[in-house]
Amino acid sequence: MLQITDLKKSFKLPDGQRLPVLDVEKFTINDAEQMVLIGESGGGKTTLLHCIAGIMTPDSGSIELDKINLLKLSEAGRDRVRAAKIGYVFQTFNLLPGFTALENVRLGMTFSNRRPDPSRAIELLKRVGLGERLHHKPAALSVGQQQRVAVARALANSPTLLLADEPTANIDPKNQQMIIDLIRKNCEEEKIALMIVTHSMAIAEQFPRVDRLEEINRAYAGVKQSK
Amino acid sequence: MNLLHIAWRNMQQRGFATLLTIFSMALGVALVVLVLSISWTITESFDRNSNVGYNLIVGARGGSLQLVLNSVFYLSKPIEVLPYEDYLDFLPGDERSKEIKRIGGRIANPEAKGEYADKMEGGFAIPICLGDYFGPFRVVGTTPAFFDKLRYGRASDMEYKFSEGRNFVDHSPEHGFFEAVLGSQVAATMNKKVGDSVQTTHGDPEGMGHGEAFTIVGILAPTGTPNDRATFINIEGFYKMDNHARAFVDPAHPDELKVDVRKEPADAPDRLSLEKRDVVAVLVKPANGSFAVFLERPINKTMRMQAVSPISEISGMLEMFVAPVKNALLGLTIVVCVVSAISILVSIYNSMSDRRRDIAVMRALGARRDVVLLVVLLESLLIACIGGAVGWFAGHGIGVACADMVEERTGLQIGFFNTITIYELTLIPGLVLLATLAGIIPAFVAYRTDVSKNLGA
Numbered sequence: 001m002l003q004i005t006d007l008k009k010s011f012k013l014p015d016g017q018r019l020p021v022l023d024v025e026k027f028t029i030n031d032a033e034q035m036v037l038i039g040e041s042g043g044g045k046t047t048l049l050h051c052i053a054g055i056m057t058p059d060s061g062s063i064e065l066d067k068i069n070l071l072k073l074s075e076a077g078r079d080r081v082r083a084a085k086i087g088y089v090f091q092t093f094n095l096l097p098g099f100t101a102l103e104n105v106r107l108g109m110t111f112s113n114r115r116p117d118p119s120r121a122i123e124l125l126k127r128v129g130l131g132e133r134l135h136h137k138p139a140a141l142s143v144g145q146q147q148r149v150a151v152a153r154a155l156a157n158s159p160t161l162l163l164a165d166e167p168t169a170n171i172d173p174k175n176q177q178m179i180i181d182l183i184r185k186n187c188e189e190e191k192i193a194l195m196i197v198t199h200s201m202a203i204a205e206q207f208p209r210v211d212r213l214e215e216i217n218r219a220y221a222g223v224k225q226s227k
Numbered sequence: 228m229n230l231l232h233i234a235w236r237n238m239q240q241r242g243f244a245t246l247l248t249i250f251s252m253a254l255g256v257a258l259v260v261l262v263l264s265i266s267w268t269i270t271e272s273f274d275r276n277s278n279v280g281y282n283l284i285v286g287a288r289g290g291s292l293q294l295v296l297n298s299v300f301y302l303s304k305p306i307e308v309l310p311y312e313d314y315l316d317f318l319p320g321d322e323r324s325k326e327i328k329r330i331g332g333r334i335a336n337p338e339a340k341g342e343y344a345d346k347m348e349g350g351f352a353i354p355i356c357l358g359d360y361f362g363p364f365r366v367v368g369t370t371p372a373f374f375d376k377l378r379y380g381r382a383s384d385m386e387y388k389f390s391e392g393r394n395f396v397d398h399s400p401e402h403g404f405f406e407a408v409l410g411s412q413v414a415a416t417m418n419k420k421v422g423d424s425v426q427t428t429h430g431d432p433e434g435m436g437h438g439e440a441f442t443i444v445g446i447l448a449p450t451g452t453p454n455d456r457a458t459f460i461n462i463e464g465f466y467k468m469d470n471h472a473r474a475f476v477d478p479a480h481p482d483e484l485k486v487d488v489r490k491e492p493a494d495a496p497d498r499l500s501l502e503k504r505d506v507v508a509v510l511v512k513p514a515n516g517s518f519a520v521f522l523e524r525p526i527n528k529t530m531r532m533q534a535v536s537p538i539s540e541i542s543g544m545l546e547m548f549v550a551p552v553k554n555a556l557l558g559l560t561i562v563v564c565v566v567s568a569i570s571i572l573v574s575i576y577n578s579m580s581d582r583r584r585d586i587a588v589m590r591a592l593g594a595r596r597d598v599v600l601l602v603v604l605l606e607s608l609l610i611a612c613i614g615g616a617v618g619w620f621a622g623h624g625i626g627v628a629c630a631d632m633v634e635e636r637t638g639l640q641i642g643f644f645n646t647i648t649i650y651e652l653t654l655i656p657g658l659v660l661l662a663t664l665a666g667i668i669p670a671f672v673a674y675r676t677d678v679s680k681n682l683g684a
Binding site for chain 2: 005050053055056075076080082083084088090093095096098103106107108109110111116122126153157174
């Protein structure tokens, strides 16, 4: 489903030199597979997710999602693939403050080519336990509820891959497990492949597959050294 | 959820700033509407005044502009006068001899046909005398024909109407020759009504008062012409006042060369005799308007008379005085349009730094660059449209609120829609377009937003 080959990404330093951040020889995720990528902060986890999501352009290599090589697409093409096939849950939720919970979820449907299904947005919010909070704005929701809205939004377009970047990092311990369970359950039900990036071993231990960033990213040591 | 909804939500999120921007836009549009309405009022007022209802003003030789200012607008210093005989030359058919017999006095060739009578057949000539004031307003001595025969308005087809009372008559048993009609503004300013009396002053507003009092028999309904600002008195009464007789002596026809004409019966009212009369101007309208040019040429060849076309003189004045003011007002509206557009640009641009994360989130959810650009443009379009609509209604609303005052001063009736001009129909949509285009710069900032940098974790 996802196949990464020889992916390289570097950033330009103020002195003009380039700092390699990612150097992944091979990385795959199968259909509906659920896995965790574990690694310390600053190791290139988010950069890898951004490259997979087509938000960031790698220097070289290939990222194939459902047999579509993202790096051969134009930026608009990558945007379309992202809208249709990728759900993204952020560490800081990234809900739009001016929009209600329901509107935030519907926003996720707006940019794909599919016909928006308002009833699915309501159903998803009910599924994450926010059926009574459809018209609340993020400021009126607890952090746990906000992240649940973000999960519903990521699922809105029935993606084939859901990327979750430290989804529980800003959530109190009581709600952390609930969010993880919610994500896993929904991905399982809808046969969505799941890639969670975290530095929490407690979360990682629950998944059948756990990859360590330092093992797949050959640039990891260099990046950590530069920090 | 469509893009318009997203733009609307973005506006709501920055509620107060959005309201201020809409207010600024509305203020700009209202100002444009008001400026255009004022411009319309000025032009319309001049247009009405240029259609005076007659083709020629005949007066003594001198400045043509001054003759028009005197006779149409009742402005400027009084000019020289013509003998009453010159007015009689315009009377069609045998009206000249009838008029001579009616008034009595000494006149050359009493039985002759008026010199210009041939070209007047079916038309009319109305004499006016000036020189007196009622308060700050000019007094016009004229005949009842002024209101009976003259028409005003764009097509010179509107009859003079009286909001109160009636037209004065040549002679009434009750008031004799001393009847007056007040223009609407004169009546309002001087607080006069029908039945009150008017005492005029000679020469200037602060001048010496005449002893004779005129009884007000009518108040004109507002016309939007300078007649609203004038007091009209019976010319026969005018002549009967002190110092109004015999200002002109014609060296070509000294009194000894003139013959005494038969007077009316002894019980007829005592009028100032012909040789003692003069007029400031004669308002001439031949039955066929195109004959005016055949009158104008011979008159202008005479030694003492000039004939002026009021329409061309007033059009000249419009070009000379009003057009620059109108252009300045239009220039002002363009400045207002640009300022309004800049206010939208500044408002949205300033909000961009706060909105980079939101834009990055939309991009992360799959929005293409051109989509976020469109959202920001839609936002500026919404602000421009709402501000434009509010300003348009406010501008015309203010116009309607001032309608009574404008009507009182100019006679023009201002409604919500009748002041809409072609300028407005192009400027307001132009302003909305300009304001929308002002969103291009912030929209381009949105377009270029780096998703990865602004997304956070």
